[in-house]
Structure formats: structure tokens, C-alpha cells
Amino acid sequence: MNPQRIGVYVCWCGSNIAKIVDVEKVARVMARIPGVEVSREYKYMCSDPGQELIMKDIKELGLDRVVVASCSPRMHEPTFRKTLKLAGLNPYMLEMANIREHVSWVHENQELATAKAINLTRAAVHRVMVHAPLVQHEVPVNRATMVLGGGITGMTAALRIAGQGRKVYLVERSDELGGRAIGVGRAGPHMNSVAALLDNLTTRVNDSAYIDVLTGTVVGEVSGFVGNFLVRLANGTRELTVGAIVVATGTQPFDAKKLHRSGYGRFPNVVTSTQFEEMAASGRFTTESGKAPRRVAIIHCVGSRDSETHSYCSRTCCMDALRFSNILRDALPDAAIYQAYSDMRAFGRDAEEFYARTAERDVTFLLFDKLLPPTVSEAPAGDPYPLLVTMDEIATGIAIEVPADLVVLMVAREACSDAKDVAKLVSISVDKDGFFIEKHPKLDPAATTTDGIYIAGSCQGPKDIPDCMSQAGATAARVLAAITMGKVKVPATTATVNEDLCVGCQTCISVCPYGAVIYLDKHRVSRVEEVICKGCGTCAAACPAGTISPRHFTDNQVLQQLEGLLAAEEG
Amino acid sequence: MSRRLDPTLPARLREMGLMDNSKCFNCGHCTAVCQLTEEGFAYPRQDIRMLQMGLGDALTERVEPWLCYYCGDCTKSCPRDANPAEQMMALRRYLTAAYDWTGLAWKFYTSKAWEIGVLLGLALIVVGLFVVPHLLHPGQIQWEPLDGGVAVSSFAAVSWVHLGDMVMLGLLSFLLLSNIFRMGRRILGAARVPIPITLYLSEAWHLVTHFATQRRFGKCNDKEAYWVVHLMLMSGYAIMFLLVIVFLSSLQTDVGLNWTTLPGYFATFALLYASAYFLRGRWQKSAEVNRYSTFSDWLFPALLFATSLTGILMHIFRYYLTWPAGTYVMYVIHMAIVVPMLMVEVPFSKWSHLAYRPFAIYFANIRSKALQAAQKTQPGSLGVPPAVSNALEV
């Protein structure tokens, strides 16, 4: 395939690389490899003069491929690809050797470090010899969006997107919009009416000309890729074409029956936080015997922060418990109110003050170790109260029993039982608890690893209303940015199936984490949807016939790289 | 054994004058600054927490409230203005009422009307005891002065007064000791191990020295003056006790001063000075300890002051003015103050604290040593944390 004209550029990175690696020697050694037309070192390759140096050589010396030995490609591969493109070369004719993170930052011995830098750069030179030009496609984007889940988050995201004049399909499984917030009376710490909030959202959603509300609707199948999803609804023949999908399917309450010690399901006077909300809404607090309760014990972390059930904190229940104490105190001035807690999560604005104010209303806080949560049992015959809550109170070190006639369990909020199915439907991942995983927890919390699929609200992890609102807004902004361009770039480094050799075993389909491989019934072969494929290479490794080749990571390219790495020292 | 919570406890303490029990968030700052806490005896945080939670029953097993001498250091450093020192004071009232089987202590702490009513009632009885016999058998009183004195015995025969003293001593001892017995049963019962009888004897000397000196007080910061005054008070009590109970016939003679005069003067001065000191402090509310005085906190020094004053007046009328009528009247007034004061204060109120404090130390040390002994014979079998078996520093 020669003659090739390769340019090698070794970077000093100021003193970052040069103080450990003898960059001049690296450049000298590379110059001797056949095919290397020019080999230089320079203080900062990524700087404008550095890039101009490369462009000048490409033009003047007629280089057809480039190796840059510098920092991690994560950092500057896009930079140098652009340099090549500006100079008229295909950007994929670049290979980088990482001699900073992999060499100068992690080694102290200059001689050995230089030898390693030489090996890595030589591997890059050998690899670039077999690079092939690749083309990055652009696909048009459908500007409609589907929002899955009509809770506070879903409605808010839909309104924000519709506010920019974009079509939204709001798909809600139940017959009503509102989600888990339905029935919640007031939201702490400011005691705003949740009903009023929901009313505001639902009215605006229903009134919006851009939002198509589809309640009582379940999605059957999602196919396609970013910008071009085809959504088939399970209840009929209707199909939606959308460019982006926002998943906002929320949470479900933990079933306290699973914890024997909670007493739930065994004693009628043990209720969950949801049931308590119903009592509060009716304004009638009663025990099983129809009387007003006189001793109420509120137990935190039921199903949360616990090795048997969920290890995470459900985040809203501490404040809910404080709110419940206030509601109880208003309704029952003489009742004893206990809160058995293991840490008070009073974060966020005004929450700590809310806690302090609640404590002044004759609420008794009892501290337990989260490894030893309280147990609810039946009181012995003759006791004035039907229930006993027993626990080790760790602020006093005393084992106590609390007589109670009403026990409120602050149950965990867990991922919906069908979260895994939803994740599969749209090719995203769930964590060990069933919550959807974002692309990056800090840098990109609203997107997922699948282009065009976004998440928002409590389906990503328990959140209170303000956090749900914020993320809904962030997600909407992310969606709008993606669809407004009207087109998306799809990566060029995708896998391809040599359909002549494919035996149709569909192993690739079962392993692909992104659902990028489809099976062509007619031809009995698999085909990679390039717009979806991330080029991860999993299918290529799994294919028993060896017919899948990931572009830019072909067997030949990898072998050449190895050969370069292992080649004898050339001086 | 788990302890049952009683939500009515804080309200009951508030009835006894506790200001507020909700502010404390259990940081433990107070315990850290308290000069008197030691390993195994940490307070006041724990006691305040138990109060908040309604662990009234478990509190009666604790000696810690008696180890606190109300210096106020904790209150000054509390980040929540929860006033821990005052809460400890309230707990001492609670414990006094809890030990008392008659229920009178509770009545006195919660009702001014009860306390004043009983004091006045007793005063009337005393007046009656002096006046009624003379009304029935008139002509016995000598209204003329003697040479260098007054014929007090013609008004109040020493034998009768002595009998009255003895009856009162018996009654007070019975009430106080029965309450102390109940206190000991609670504190020692908490050890849940057998108590070797010998310990009661070997620890007894602590009881005597603490009772006489209240010397833990001296451990507080800047409290030396306070402690000296307390010491004066104690010595005044002790001397007066001996004079009245043992040497009444020498104290109450009809003529002339005798050997009892000097110690009597000292004791009177000590009681007058101490009560005036406490009253002044309460009035000025300068020290932390005095910020939240309740009615009963006032009453005791006030009565003590009045007792000393009437005693002095009587003495002046008798020896220096030799004025029989004034002497007799002052005698009755003096007795009408001192008898109700002792009957109310000794077994039920402030004065009983002077007895409970040393007994608390006594019982605590017996309990600790019993636990140590039990741990030695059956190591590890008790599940008792080592701190609990620490003896108090004395």
C-alpha cells in the first residue's frame, strides 16, 4: 500500500511531557520508520502555531496521514481531526499516542519513560498506515417529542418544549395526569398546595395546542434512532414519529408488607405515608376503633437505607414526616407525636428551619441506628394502646417501647416494577435499584447513553418536586437544542456486517447494548443501524462467524498497532 | 429491659416550674463543659434527653441530677438556649417528688396554695399549742422580769418543748428516711446485681463527709464563695440541731448567758448570713443559678431568714431588755415559723436536697462497687459497660 506519507508530531505539552520524556529522541526514532515523511517535536501541538505546523506540512509535503503523540485523545482528538479536515485530509487519517497520561504523568524514570513513549508512538504509526477514510453522515430530525409519563416532571417538560412551539405527545399509562403527587395535600417546607400546583399544570397541558395528551396509553414498541423514532402504541394501531423521547415514569411506593417488622398488613393501625395523606385530605384522623389517635409514632426509612430492601435514601420522606407531624399537631393538639428517625435529611432551602419549628411543637424525636430499625408489635393485653414500637434509642442508649394507637410508615420510593421493560424499550440502562442511568451524573444529567433518549424526574432517583421541576426544565432545554438544528450527525465509527458471510444466528442482536442491530427476515442476515450504533465493538467480538467489523477498529488495524508496539527497538 | 415512654412527663415537669424542654437538640455541649461530670456519670445531656422522651421511670434510677450543683456553666454554653442547668434543677424537684410516698412534695411543688396553706395551718397549730393551755389554765405565766432574764419556762416548760422537739424529730426522720430508702431502692435496683451488705458500711464515711461539707461544690468553677456559704449554712444547722435537740435545757434557761451562747451566736449569724446571701442573689438574679427561681426557691431562704431574725429578737428581748411579754410573743412567732418550715422543707422540699445529694453519692458508689464485684466474679456476663461501674471521684 505504500508509498505512504506520514507526519509524526511529538508534543512537549510545555514541561508536562518534556520533563520526563526525551521528545527529541522520540521524534528522531520515528523519522527512521519507512513511510514517515516528517517527524517533529513542538512545545504545544494543540496551540494555533502547532496546528498550523501540521497543516503546512500536509500541504507542502503532501502528507496523507498524521500521528500526534501528546495527551489523551479524549482531550484533543477532535482538535486534530479538525486540523486534518481544514488541511483537506479525511479526519480519520489521524492516530494519537497518549504519552502524557500514559507516560509522563505516571512514570519517573526518564529512560524507561522515553522507551515507552517510543513504543506507543511507533504503534500509532503502524496503525495509521492502515487507516481508511470514513464519512460522517447527517440525518434529518423529526421535531416532535414523546414524553413518557404524565407526572409533575412529564407535564413540566412537555410544557417547556411546547412553549417553543414544538409538538409533544404526552403518554400517560393511567387515566389521569399527575402521578404520585395526586393526593399529596401540601408540600413541605412551605406548605404549598400540591393540588393547586397539579391543577395549574394539567390545565395548561390540556389547553396547549402543541401537546397531545394520550392518557390510558402504553407504548408497545420503539424503533428507529435519534431524530427518527417510530413509536407504536400498545392499545391500537396508532404510531407516532418523534425525534426525541423524554422518559419521566417516576416511582412507586415500597410495599411495606415485605418488612415483617413494620407490622404493615398485620395490624390495622399501621398505615403508610400514602394512606396518611388520604387521612389528612379527608381531615379525619382515626384509629381502627374510630377514635382520634392519642399516640402517633412516625417511623422513617421504611424500605430505605437498609440492607434488606433498598440501600439508598428516598430523600423526600424526612420532610414529609415533619410535615405530617405539623398536620397532626394542628388536628390533634393533645396527641403525643413521636418520630423515630435515623438521620434527619433536612437539606434544601428552609428545610432546617422547618425542622426546628416542628421540634418546637411538642414532637418527640427518637433516634435509631439504621442497622437496627424499630419493630412494630401488638401490645400485651390490657395495655391502653394497641401497638408497641420497640427500638434502641441511641441518643440515650436505652431500649425503649413506645405505646401507640397509630403508626405511620414513611415508605421508600422505588423504581417502578416495569422500569427494566421501559429501559429495554428505549435502550437505556438501569442501576442496581432500577433507576434510569444518566449519561454523566454531573456533566450530562438529563441525557442518556442512547442519543435522542432523555430522562427526567424521580425515575432517575427519588426527588422532591423542586428537583423534578429543575430536571424537567433541563431536559426540555436539552431536547430543544437537539431538535432545533433539524439534523443530527451520526458517528462514522460504526460496525458493519458483511452480509455475504453472516449466518443469521443473531448473536449480535442479543449482545448489542444499544439495540442497534436489526434482523432482515427476507435475507436472513443481520444489519447494523448505523445511526444507532455506538461502535462499541461488542457484536464484533461475539459474532461466531467473524463477519462484523467495527469501522476504525478493524482486526487489521488493531493487529498493526500491536505489531508496532512489539517491533524491535530501532535505535 | 425496655423502658416505656410516658409523654406526660415533660408537662408534669413544666407544672413544677420547668420553663421549656423542647429546645435541646442533644448536641452534648453542656456535658462537655460541665466541670463535675466524670466517666460513667455524664450529664446533663442524657438527663435532658430522657426528660424529653418521657423516661420518667428510668430517671428515678439516676443519681446524676444530684451531682449537679447548678453552677450554670452548661447553660452559658448551650447553643440552643435550652437552659440545661434549669432542667437539672427541675429534675431534682421531680426526683424529690418521685421519692416521696406521701405525695405532699408533688403538691408543694405544683401548688403555691398548698404550700402556703400547709405552712399557715401548721403555724396556727403551733400558736394554738402555746396559747390554748394557758387559756385553759390561766395564771401560770410570769409577767415580771427576773434578775438578768425572763422566766421563759413559766410560758413554755422545757420538758414540753423538748417533747415537742422529739416528736418532730421522730416525724421528720421517719419521713425523710423513708423517702431516702425509696431513693436507694431505685438507684441500687438499677444495678440488677446483688449488693454485698458490707458495702453499705464501707461507703458510709463518704456519706458523712459529703453531708457535712457538700464538698463536690468546690469543684465548680468560681464557686468557692458559694460553697463557703453553703458550708456556713450546714454548720449553722448542725449546731442549732445539737443545741435544740440535745442541749435544750441549757439553751432555754431562765437566767443569764451560758456556754451555749457563743455557739448559738455563731450558728445564728451563719444562718442569717447564708439566707440573706441567697435572698440577695435571687433578688438580683445575677448568677445563672438564680435566673429561674420558683416560688419554693424563694420560700426557703425567706423562712430561714425570718427564723433567724425572730430568734435574735427573742434573745434581745430576753437578756438585754428583759421584757417578758415581748419575749413570749416572739417565742411563739419564732416557733410558728420554724416548725412549719422544718416540716415542709426537710422531708419534701429544698432542705431535703441537702440530704439527697450525699445519699446519691453514697448509693452511686455502692452501686458501682457492687457492679465491679459482680464483673470480677462473672466477667463479661453482665453486659454492663465499664463506665457504669466507675466509682465517683470523691
Ligand SMILES: Cc1cc2nc3c(=O)[nH]c(=O)nc-3n(C[C@H](O)[C@H](O)[C@H](O)COP(=O)(O)OP(=O)(O)OC[C@H]3O[C@@H](n4cnc5c(N)ncnc54)[C@H](O)[C@@H]3O)c2cc1C
Ligand atoms: C406521599 C408522598 C408525599 C410527598 N410529599 C412531597 C412534598 O411534600 N414535597 C415535595 O417536594 N415532594 C413530595 N413528594 C414527591 C413528589 O410527589 C414527587 O417528587 C413527584 O410527584 C415526582 O414526579 P414525577 O413526575 O417524577 O413522577 P411520578 O409522580 O411518579 O409520575 C410518573 C408518571 O408516569 C406514569 N408512568 C409510569 N410508568 C409509565 C409507563 N411505562 N408508561 C406511561 N406512563 C407511565 C405514572 O403513571 C405517573 O403518572 C411526595 C411524594 C409522595 C409519594
Ligand code: SF4
Ligand atoms: S429522606 Fe429521611 S426517611 Fe426518607 S429514606 Fe432518607 S433518611 Fe430515611
Ligand code: SF4
Ligand atoms: S458496535 Fe456496539 S453499538 Fe454498534 S452494533 Fe455492535 S454492539 Fe451494537
Ligand code: SF4
Ligand atoms: S453474530 Fe455474526 S453471523 Fe450471527 S447474525 Fe450477527 S453478524 Fe450474522
Ligand code: SF4
Ligand atoms: S442542653 Fe444545650 S448544650 Fe446540652 S445537649 Fe441540649 S442543646 Fe446541647
Ligand code: SF4
Ligand atoms: S449546672 Fe453546672 S454542675 Fe450542673 S450540669 Fe450544668 S455545668 Fe454541670
